[in-house]
Amino acid sequence: MTEIWFTERQEEHSGLTVRVRDVLFSGKSKYQEIQILDTYSLGKVLVLDNTYQTTERDEAYYHEALAHIPLFTHPNPRHVLVVGGGDGGTVREVLKHKSVESVDLVEIDEVVVRECKKHMPTLSKGFSDERVSVIFEDGAKYVKETNKKYDVVIVDSPDPVGPAVVLFEKEFYENIKGILNDGGLMVEQTESPLFSKDFVINIRKTFSEVFPIVRQYLTVVYTYPGATWSFTMGSLKHDPLKVDEEELNKRFKGMETKIYYPGIHKAFFALPRYIKEEG
Amino acid sequence: MTEIWFTERQEEHSGLTVRVRDVLFSGKSKYQEIQILDTYSLGKVLVLDNTYQTTERDEAYYHEALAHIPLFTHPNPRHVLVVGGGDGGTVREVLKHKSVESVDLVEIDEVVVRECKKHMPTLSKGFSDERVSVIFEDGAKYVKETNKKYDVVIVDSPDPVGPAVVLFEKEFYENIKGILNDGGLMVEQTESPLFSKDFVINIRKTFSEVFPIVRQYLTVVYTYPGATWSFTMGSLKHDPLKVDEEELNKRFKGMETKIYYPGIHKAFFALPRYIKEEG
Numbered sequence: 001m002t003e004i005w006f007t008e009r010q011e012e013h014s015g016l017t018v019r020v021r022d023v024l025f026s027g028k029s030k031y032q033e034i035q036i037l038d039t040y041s042l043g044k045v046l047v048l049d050n051t052y053q054t055t056e057r058d059e060a061y062y063h064e065a066l067a068h069i070p071l072f073t074h075p076n077p078r079h080v081l082v083v084g085g086g087d088g089g090t091v092r093e094v095l096k097h098k099s100v101e102s103v104d105l106v107e108i109d110e111v112v113v114r115e116c117k118k119h120m121p122t123l124s125k126g127f128s129d130e131r132v133s134v135i136f137e138d139g140a141k142y143v144k145e146t147n148k149k150y151d152v153v154i155v156d157s158p159d160p161v162g163p164a165v166v167l168f169e170k171e172f173y174e175n176i177k178g179i180l181n182d183g184g185l186m187v188e189q190t191e192s193p194l195f196s197k198d199f200v201i202n203i204r205k206t207f208s209e210v211f212p213i214v215r216q217y218l219t220v221v222y223t224y225p226g227a228t229w230s231f232t233m234g235s236l237k238h239d240p241l242k243v244d245e246e247e248l249n250k251r252f253k254g255m256e257t258k259i260y261y262p263g264i265h266k267a268f269f270a271l272p273r274y275i276k277e278e279g
Numbered sequence: 280m281t282e283i284w285f286t287e288r289q290e291e292h293s294g295l296t297v298r299v300r301d302v303l304f305s306g307k308s309k310y311q312e313i314q315i316l317d318t319y320s321l322g323k324v325l326v327l328d329n330t331y332q333t334t335e336r337d338e339a340y341y342h343e344a345l346a347h348i349p350l351f352t353h354p355n356p357r358h359v360l361v362v363g364g365g366d367g368g369t370v371r372e373v374l375k376h377k378s379v380e381s382v383d384l385v386e387i388d389e390v391v392v393r394e395c396k397k398h399m400p401t402l403s404k405g406f407s408d409e410r411v412s413v414i415f416e417d418g419a420k421y422v423k424e425t426n427k428k429y430d431v432v433i434v435d436s437p438d439p440v441g442p443a444v445v446l447f448e449k450e451f452y453e454n455i456k457g458i459l460n461d462g463g464l465m466v467e468q469t470e471s472p473l474f475s476k477d478f479v480i481n482i483r484k485t486f487s488e489v490f491p492i493v494r495q496y497l498t499v500v501y502t503y504p505g506a507t508w509s510f511t512m513g514s515l516k517h518d519p520l521k522v523d524e525e526e527l528n529k530r531f532k533g534m535e536t537k538i539y540y541p542g543i544h545k546a547f548f549a550l551p552r553y554i555k556e557e558g
Contacts, residue, residue, distance in 0.1 A: 014298065058473065155505065209544070264549040270547075
């Protein structure tokens with residue numbers, strides 16, 4: 001039987017390879033190459049520019065960390081902005097919070113949303129919720145120009161290369177700060193400390209030039225380069241290390257998750273020594 | 280230029296692939312196939328039966344978790360047994376504890392130790408320490424027959440397949456319990472919850488039939504299947520969740536590590552919901 005394999009070169013000289021059962025979509029949008037693969041061991045996989053973007057097998061580790069840590073840090077998140085994240089996984093998690101009244105998703109690439117709606121419903125099912133608005137626009141432009149205000153901004157960005165570099169610059173964070181309500185906060189995925197140690201340390205410094213409270217936390221994503229994966233939070237007022245676990249448990253009651261629960265909220269912030277002590 | 284790549288099929292239909300600069304050793308012992316590869320992105324890599332055993336790039340995450348969690352849980356570890364671990368990484372970490380007077384390494388395969396001594400000195404350097412004795416014997420047989428007693432037993436085992444299955448059975452743990460000093464404890468690597476959820480839950484039950492205190496904790500190893508990796512501790516008296524951080528900081532002072540420090544000791548035990556609540 002013919003064996004078709006997809007391999008991402010995670011670095012120049014290493015890669016993760018997976019056997020493909022079916023290519024559900026393959027195309028090129030204005031912005032990137034897009035594939036949705038049905039694989040034998042990772043479930044359905046979204047590939048952007050030859051890079052694992054999300055897989056059904058391990059996406060909960062990423063999306064739950066990206067959404068629940070900021071939302072449970074904010075005492076009453078009502079209006080949430082998601083920049084990027086066209087697969088819908090982050091929105092799906094945000095919608096689990098009853099306090100949330102509106103979720104705006106700003107995604108540059110309409111084709112990603114269209115095809116994920118079609119082929120990856122376990123991630124994209126949240127798009128049909130009436131609280132969700134999808135805006136097809138450049139995220140950096142949106143946060144600069146919008147008049148709306150948010151309690152939580154989540155940046156579900158691609159890797160910091162090419163046009164995405166602006167999503168990791170001080171000006172972008174200043175613009176986000178400008179659209180936060182009182183007590184608002186933001187979080188962004190910020191790469192692997194194992195493979196991009198200097199980047200992780202430097203982004204912490206950039207956040208510190210903008211936000212009074214800056215914290216980094218980790219999750220593990222098998223299909224991402226290095227597997228250990230960082231997020232950086234910038235907050236105007238609320239410190240994720242000072243949440244009240246009992247209060248969180250009240251809000252968490254009845255919520256369906258695979259990874260997150262209030263008892264491990266603070267443990268996410270335990271950084272290995274090599275990344276904690278420097279910078 | 281010719282490109283040589285090594286690929287471990289981590290599951291039947293997925294794999295991690297790395298480009299090889301040089302094959303430093305390739306042979307077959309009485310027990311297994313052994314390769315030591317010099318790779319472009321993972322440093323030197325020990326491969327046993329076509330499986331990543333340890334790589335210079337990410338081994339600290341594994342060896343520090345395996346050694347320092349039990350050693351810092353025990354208030355005064357003097358005599359330590361390591362079963363397996365012929366690469367020397369675990370012994371290297373154990374030796375960082377000043378209280379340790381003797382380390383016995385029981386490894387079945389002399390060739391692994393010989394070749395790691397030759398080609399992977401960053402891991403095997405501890406073998407020259409006068410506190411270390413290397414015993415070439417079957418680990419299950421050793422713990423059944425020895426008259427020596429230990430404060431801490433660390434099982435740095437291969438995957439639970441073939442002859443290694445006995446290292447994950449109740450009889451083996453009973454025999455280890457029999458060679459523990461008062462207040463002694465053991466720890467074993469117990470696979471990935473992402474790829475082997477049922478195994479991780481079941482091994483917790485097996486430990487519970489033998490030890491009054493059983494705890495599981497996690498690290499992340501990029502080159503292991505699933506990347507998130509579990510350890511199971513069985514303890515006669517000391518609970519790793521009740522260590523005194525200040526006391527640990529006194530013992531930790533001056534110790535060189537990449538991952539571990541007393542401030543994250545307890546966070547290692549934060550398990551994701553899908554593995555915590557079941558079983």
